[in-house]
Amino acid sequence: MLAKKTQTQPIYNIPSIRNYRWSTHLDFLRGLASLLVFIGHTRILLFIEYSEIINPNFLIKRLNSLTVLGHQSVMIFFVLSGFFISASVIRRIKEKQWSWVNYLVDRLTRLYIVLIPALLLSSVWDYLGIKIFGTGQDSFYGEKFHNGHLATYKILENFTFQNALGTLVFLQTIFVDLFGSNKAVWSLAYEFWYYILFPAIILFFCVKSLKARILYALLASGILLMVGSEIRIYFLVWLMGALVSISHPSKYLNNKKVLNLLTILSILILGITLMIERFIGREIGDFFIGSSTAVMIYLLVNSRSQIRQEGAYEKFSKGLAGCSYTLYLVHMPILCFIRACVIGDRPWQPDIFHVFLALIIVVFVFLYAVVIAHFTEAKTDKFRNLIMSWINNRRLNQA
Numbered sequence: 297m298l299a300k301k302t303q304t305q306p307i308y309n310i311p312s313i314r315n316y317r318w319s320t321h322l323d324f325l326r327g328l329a330s331l332l333v334f335i336g337h338t339r340i341l342l343f344i345e346y347s348e349i350i351n352p353n354f355l356i357k358r359l360n361s362l363t364v365l366g367h368q369s370v371m372i373f374f375v376l377s378g379f380f381i382s383a384s385v386i387r388r389i390k391e392k393q394w395s396w397v398n399y400l401v402d403r404l405t406r407l408y409i410v411l412i413p414a415l416l417l418s419s420v421w422d423y424l425g426i427k428i429f430g431t432g433q434d435s436f437y438g439e440k441f442h443n444g445h446l447a448t449y450k451i452l453e454n455f456t457f458q459n460a461l462g463t464l465v466f467l468q469t470i471f472v473d474l475f476g477s478n479k480a481v482w483s484l485a486y487e488f489w490y491y492i493l494f495p496a497i498i499l500f501f502c503v504k505s506l507k508a509r510i511l512y513a514l515l516a517s518g519i520l521l522m523v524g525s526e527i528r529i530y531f532l533v534w535l536m537g538a539l540v541s542i543s544h545p546s547k548y549l550n551n552k553k554v555l556n557l558l559t560i561l562s563i564l565i566l567g568i569t570l571m572i573e574r575f576i577g578r579e580i581g582d583f584f585i586g587s588s589t590a591v592m593i594y595l596l597v598n599s600r601s602q603i604r605q606e607g608a609y610e611k612f613s614k615g616l617a618g619c620s621y622t623l624y625l626v627h628m629p630i631l632c633f634i635r636a637c638v639i640g641d642r643p644w645q646p647d648i649f650h651v652f653l654a655l656i657i658v659v660f661v662f663l664y665a666v667v668i669a670h671f672t673e674a675k676t677d678k679f680r681n682l683i684m685s686w687i688n689n690r691r692l693n694q695a
Contacts, residue, residue: 307383307541307597315603318596320613326376327616329369333480334627335658336366341635342654344643356646361571368570370483371533371582375589377487378494378537385495386542389502394495397687403491405680406621407484410672414625415460415475417668421629422455422476429636436636451477451632470523477632480624486527490534493519529579533586540594549598559599562592619669626665634661 339360346352346360384402388394429435431452455476462472463481466488474482493516500512520528549555566588573581603610634657635643644650 306544307379316597317601317603318593318599320603320610321596322376322379322593323617324609324613325372327613327620329372329376330620330624331616332362332369333366334623334661336363336369337480337628337631338654338658338661339363341631342639342644342657343646343650349646352646359646359651364574365570367578368573368581368585371530371585372589373483374486374490374530374534375537375540375586375593377490378534379541379590379593380537381491382494382535382538383541385498389495389498394499396495398684399495401680401683401687403488405683406676407488409676409679410622410625410669411464411481411484413668413672414478414481414622415463417626418476418478418629419455419460421633422451425477425633425636426452426455434640436632436640470527477629478625480628485523486530486534489519489523489527490531493531494534494538530582533582536586536590537593540590540597543594545598545600549595552599555595555598559592559595562588562595566592619666619673622669622673623662623665626668627661630661630664631657 346364349356352360381403385394385399388399425437429437431438437451450473454473459468459472459475462468463475463484466485468474468485469482470485496512496516496519500509500516503509503512549558566585569581569584569588573585575581576584638653638657644654
């Protein structure tokens with residue numbers, strides 16, 4: 297009876313999503329997006345710019361197309377985040393179980409359990425790189441290496457306690473610069489303020505107290521004024537995921553063959569938008585990617601088929617997603633250090649030998665992230681439960 301009821305419910309009304317097949321697909325998408333960011337940064341750091349390659353062959357052209365999707369992949373993260381976080385927020389508010397304390401514990405444990413170790417590791421790799429290789433003209437950490445994606449001479453300039461502290465309170469790109477070589481942390485500031493902004497807006501419409509409404513209006517307005525125009529613009533991309541979470545399944549998609557065909561078509565359209573984004577302007581392209589991702593997710597969640605038995609695909613997707621956040625946060629500083637050790641101030645030509653070396657580096661850094669994830673990201677629920685237990689004990693002692 298419950299299974300039948302959930303067939304017509306929007307996502308925020310479903311108590312648990314883990315047994316649904318579409319949840320596995322979204323795990324795979326999250327892991328794939330993280331890999332694309334990582335591989336994109338690897339290409340930028342290890343190889344010469346595509347425009348410098350003389351007569352690139354077909355394989356090099358295809359590899360280049362697959363390794364320039366880092367920024368676009370972050371748009372996929374935003375839509376996925378909007379989808380999952382909004383569903384959780386709306387469900388708690390609707391069931392009258394909303395608590396800012398519980399919500400912030402959920403969100404901050406998820407963020408900090410990887411962010412704090414990632415910043416510490418960033419400090420170690422950047423310190424070693426600067427000490428070993430210096431910051432002279434011939435050093436990777438000096439001013440000589442510079443392209444449109446990464447200005448490494450700013451590693452030393454940005455390697456400050458102020459930037460580290462600002463990143464810990466999610467003010468990077470707003471009031472402070474990115475910390476050291478870890479350029480990937482920019483999106484966390486966007487995510488965190490979306491986490492606060494969305495429930496503030498929803499609660500403004502849901503609470504009955506005028507005083508509470510004024511407070512939520514001030515909170516939302518203050519955040520929107522503080523964060524700047526770019527974070528405000530990309531909140532619309534994040535909200536595309538939220539729109540999916542409140543949407544009901546369509547009765548016109550009950551036909552499994554039609555649904556599967558449309559889902560495949562939506563995946564193809566998303567792939568096309570990822571590839572053409574750089575030709576149509578970043579912001580317009582980002583909105584196309586966001587809307588394509590949202591449509592694909594909507595079609596995926598219209599299928600409410602459940603997993604009977606966990607197979608290789610389910611295990612792989614869960615495992616990949618389980619280290620995706622860690623991979624995203626820890627790969628850049630160690631890649632910079634490897635670049636300084638192995639290459640120096642002149643990147644590689646993308647020939648077979650150097651592509652093979654790059655693959656070895658990719659595997660090594662990925663395994664490095666997996667090990668860190670085992671001790672951080674994988675312990676998120678345990679860490680969250682410990683904090684909630686401590687908070688609940690404090691409440692009981694004060695009662």
